[in-house]
Amino acid sequence: MKLAYFVRPHIGGTYTVFKQLREGLAAFGIEVCWLAMGESETLRQPEWFPEFALGNAVHIDGLATERDQAKALAKAIEAGGFDGVFINVLSDRIQTNIARYLPESIMRIMMVHNITAGTYAAASSVKDHVHAAIGVSERIRSDLVQAMGFQAERTFAIPHAADTRSSRTLARTPRTKEPLRVIFLGRVEDASKGVFWLPDILDKLAPSIHLTVAGDGPDLPALRSKLARHARRVTILGAVHPKDVHGLLIQQDVMIxxxxxxxFGLTLTEAMAVGCIPVVSRIRGVTDTIVDNSVNGYLFSIGNTAEAAQIISQIAANPDTSRSLSTAARDKAENVFTIDAMARRYFEVIRQLQERRPSIAAPLDIEEWSMPKGLRSGLRTFIPTPIKNWLRVMRERI
Structure with a gap:
């Protein structure tokens, strides 16, 4: 069996999940290949050349209409001999919408990676044309079923994994009384990641505590400016290639x-896999299913920089507790968030669909291609970012 996974090689969670699925499902005789539309700057960089052996980018004429791009994608799926596709909701509008136009023979598995209203609206706009939906956390599955009308028997929660096999070869140096090393790893973007709270957290920490910021994103220049007052104890690395992530995390004590x-929070499981203690926002049904508070990490109220700083200070002051948390974090990653466990759950979904394919809406005529409401820009696009950020925090706290 051969499945296409809609993504292009890049530094980010959706491509990491592709690599995990490709590796894990191979044990069940299922080949997973990435499939992207058009070229990108990433694909021209030598370090990404090996990824060409794992997938294909569909050539798209720069003047092609959306319909023509969709037809080229559908043709590539047929020519590639794919039996089904993994659709990452909102990673690309055309690749999400193609679910409504593919032949009945193509298995369609939707993957929902975020808890935003826009993501849910996009997922709902194509839900009648997919055979199964997978939320990457219990929160997402619950929201899709209870609030968005997804069928419970066709909607699953499958968390991401950490590459625990690679991390086992890395030895952590036991911490004694050296200055605590804290890292932020991920997309540098404030609306979702809350990176502009990092300077406030540092304000409340001892001057000896060091922060490393690893990642790239639209708010990196602004964050760099906001951290300027802490320049002597901040290192900003920019983008980090996936192959270097574990080596970087093993040198850190705390993931903020x-x-x-x-x-979900893929970087959390990666940090835990090498014993880096997570200190993270409490997001119901997401981070609280990964981190057991005070056992293998800590949870703090969203936006409460004083609480976050207090937790980090406690870790810094108690090396014995730090070692205990580090060990517990690594144990949970190695016993719960494994590639084998994740792949086995995906295989069960695929096996169910092979044995009994549920009825879905008939495919639409691609010649009459159109974008449904959930994939078009809505009124939320025009709400000022500060107001959206406040509403997001209030929703989670309430």
Missing amino acids: MPSRFEG
Whole structure:
């Protein structure tokens, strides 16, 4: 069996999940290949050349209409001999919408990676044309079923994994009384990741505590400016290639994640896999299913920089507790968030669909291609970012 996974090689969670699925499902005789539309700057960089062996980018004429792009994608799925597709909601509008136009023979599995209203609206706009929906956290599955009308028997929660096999070869140096090393790893973007709270957290920490910011994103220049007053104890690395992530995390003591919202938190499991203690926003049904508070990490109220700083200070002052948390974090990653466990759950979904394919809406005529409401820009696009950020925090706190 051969499945296409809609993504292009890049530094980010959806491509990491592709690599995990490709590796894990191979044990069940299922081949997973990435399939993207058009070229990108990433695909021209030598370090990404090996990824061409794992998938294909569909050539798109720069002047092609959306319908023509969709037809080229559908043709590539047929020519590639794919039996089905993994659709990452909102990673690309055309690749999400193609679910409504593919032949009945193509298995369609929707993957929902975030808890935002826009993501849910997009998922709902194509839900009648997919055979199964997978939320990457219990929160997402619950929201899709209870609030968005998804069928419970066709909607699953399957968390992401950490590459625990690679992390086992890395030895952590036991911490004694050296200055605590804290890292933020991920997309540098304030609306979801809350990165502009990092300077406030540092304000409340001892001057000896060091922060490393690893990642790229639209708010990196602004964050760099906001952290300027802490320049002597901040290192800004920019983008980090996936192959270097574990080596970087093993050098850190604490992972700080002050997110406003997350669908899962892949960097949390990566940090835990090498014993880096997570200190993260409490997001119901998401981070609280990964981190057991005070056991293998800590949870703090979204936006409460004083609480986050107090937790980090406690870790810094108690090396014995730090070692205990580090060990517990690594144990949970190695026993719960494994690639084998994730792949086995995906295989069960695929096996069910092979044995009994549920009825879905008939495919639409691609010649009459149109974008449904949930995939078009809505009124939320025009709400000022500060107001949206406040609403997100209030929703989670309430």
